[in-house]
Amino acid sequence: MNMTKKILRANDLRPTKQRVLIGDYLFDGIDKHVTAESLFKKLLNEKRGVSLATVYNTLHEFCKKELLNKITIDTDKVYFDTNISSHHHFFSDKEKLLLDIRSQDVIISSMPVAPKGKKIKKVELIIHLED
Amino acid sequence: MNMTKKILRANDLRPTKQRVLIGDYLFDGIDKHVTAESLFKKLLNEKRGVSLATVYNTLHEFCKKELLNKITIDTDKVYFDTNISSHHHFFSDKEKLLLDIRSQDVIISSMPVAPKGKKIKKVELIIHLED
């Protein structure tokens, strides 16, 4: 069976044509950063298109299942990272380009304790770049 | 002379009524996180209102002059932090609440080198919280 279908079934998501198409692209083993728009445009070229609403739905579902990592850097666009291992990012404000930082390249040796009644869900380090 | 006016002049910004009003509120010595909307609403109560466009303009100008720190966490809102010293943030996704982390509570003991031709402009650590 197609790998994407396995992933989808394992996460209680019906392997619809659209999800498989998106999954095949996202989970091909090559780390990617996509936006809803960039993914939508990419898929327009495919034999069968996927509507923009479905791209949004699918990205959000994949995030919920932790198959993708959502990264918000600027208001105008949300990035989805196929690399779900713990790592951080460079962001070039000029080119609006997101780059992975290898996890071994950042060491946070002291972390604050979470406020009462809360726990830490995710730690996101973004290093903004300039020329 | 009013403190805000001094700050404005020192940064080549004309001390207009609107900027002084906004500056008096933001730079009163108490650290704040505001959004354009929250600031706009706050100022509606004042004797003289300020238009939403001016709130946006002013926040951006203050950021450009590094009188404020812009923090983007989710697409739906941008936060402006009056604390411009180097520090990081907790963010509670549920309450959409931003909290300062004292700078001594985070130690990043190893940082990656910037990609060729780029330098590090800003390091932003956001710790997302859940219940």
Next chain:
DNA sequence: ATCTCAGTTTAGAATTATTCTAAAGTATTG
């Protein structure tokens, strides 16, 4: 003080990423 003008404010329109809606389509279960 008054004049002049670049800088500033403003209301409302425009933009744009994202979400919503509700109708049509489809995978799954029995």
Next chain:
DNA sequence: CAATACTTTAGAATAATTCTAAACTGAGAT
């Protein structure tokens, strides 16, 4: 195959932000 719950979709709706162009104002020159 039928029934049903889940999905997809086009297009409308939403909402934060930016833009526009006209009116206003602070600051220096006279």
